Amino acid sequence: MLDVRRMRMLEAVVTLGSVTAAAAELGYTPSAVSQQIGALEKETGTELLERVGRQVRPTAAGRLIAAHSAAIGRRIAEAETALADLRAGRTGSLSLRYFATAGAGLVAPAVAAFRREHPGVRVDLALADPEDPLGAVRRGEADIALVVPLARQGDADELLMAERLAEDPYRVVLPKGHPLAAKRVVDLGRLAGEPWVGNEWPPGPCLELVTDACAEAGFVPGFAVRSEDHATALGFVAAGLGVALMPLLGIGGGHPGVVVRKVRGPQPVRVVQAVRRRTQREGPALRAMLDALREAAGGGR
Template identity: 45%
Template sequence: MLDAHRLRVFRSVVASGSVQAAAANLGYTPSAVSQHITALQRETGLVLFERAGRGLRVTAAGTVLAAQADAILARLGEAEIVVADLRAGRTGTLSVSYFASVGAAWMPGVVRRLTTDFPGVRLDLALREYLPDDPAQRSDVQVAVERSEFAAWPGFGVVHLLDDPYVVVLPDTHPLADRAEIELAELAGERWVDNDVARGWCRRNLIEACSAAGFRPPFHVEAHDYPTAMAFVGAGIGVTVLPRLGAARLPPGTRAVPVVRPEPVRSILAVVRDAVADTPPVVAALAELRAVAGCSALGALGALGAPGVPEVLGALSPAAAPSAR
């Protein structure tokens, strides 16, 4: 049987490029590292390194073993986490993934609720912008953006959290800035700032709406995210169109106005594994997600100056109010 510790030392030598560098990284002496490598070669019956000038070069057999060692050590690390959880009294794991736009606004409240109410459950959190096709990558609960009619995979259900219509962010000196709403076609002649260089679903949804209005967005500047795109608008570079939640924090000198005819909308959903849907942690997570989604919607409406919204936000409990941003 292969010794896991020797595999780690071997992998360190391969990654570091020399016995001396591996020894420094591991806190060992070079002679101790050499002894581990010699023992592993004897254990496997393989020549893993060969001399190359004053250094070492990985052999073909060593390269293959190093690749396998990565997978072996990763699985061993997972087993060690399970053992640590059991020793600490944690008896289960709940995997939750989410997309970037809701990460800072929604997930802290959800995680706080779960860690407070269910200390025996270990949370496995992941940032994921898309619903994965690979079943092995699917979380127990995934907060995602999709069409409202999205049908989940077998063994999963869909919980609708929020419909998020799009707005145009433009300088507050723009001739259209005081409008209650703007038809999408009226923006055809503007300088557009692209806010999704990843070409994700939200951008494709916008492109389809513009096509229905008879034009293709004339993007002049690319930004990597919503805050940067809105900062460009604040600098007078152009306008940008994005989901309403993304415009909850407007830069100074800008205004967000709903776009209509057609009105692009994204749906924020929770895709939930059927096997865990009725467990107390998932029930609590979904309740918290619904709460923060509602607060976020009110906060976004407040940013647009919707009548009555500030009073509603002021009546929210202290626990809910911070999510409305």
């Protein structure tokens, strides 16, 4: 393998026209430069410079090596610039996984704000796997995952770290014309005999919050219909098929056929966490995305 430092010395001699000028430019003695070029000639097995009087000029091999040295120098400079941009957060990529109801209310404004400040950073957005929402982060396929942790969370994952990003309180969603729609706050126990609309199926942490709250109020909700998303559930409630408890992020702009009321006794609140790997370097781009998510969350709901 050719010695890059010696190649750069040869390049300087070819560019400047003499060993003495190259030595002065590089901060070496002429003798040291001559020795290093002699060593490079041994590495290549051919003469690289020929003497013409007191001057030297490159052989064909010398010109070839000098040209490659210049190309290497340009690539190194490009690498240094690219690395500086990456370290400063001007380029690179970030991957974010999120759950559906965090998309419009949290992820969209955060990513829009991030892109205004870091237009050169590519952002990869995708829904998390509902059965393994942290898997992509754990495997290094994503930088951040937004999750709602289980209420009865097991032992902490030593590989991951979680930040409490926002609180998302639940509201009672009733059909228009429901007897309780006139109230500003609904006692959860008043809904014990109602048909219920489920808005998370298959079951997950959000359904767990609902059933736990109902259990605390002294009843088990009787689900008349189940849906996989909040928009469909709102339509079911509007049609009079039942009542529901939904998080504010899931309700979004609501539905013209429903009313949304605060709930008490108890009021469920889900926590939204931003999870990442403990070993991950927190560079400027990652910090900026976390700041944007915090800003979008409004410091907690």
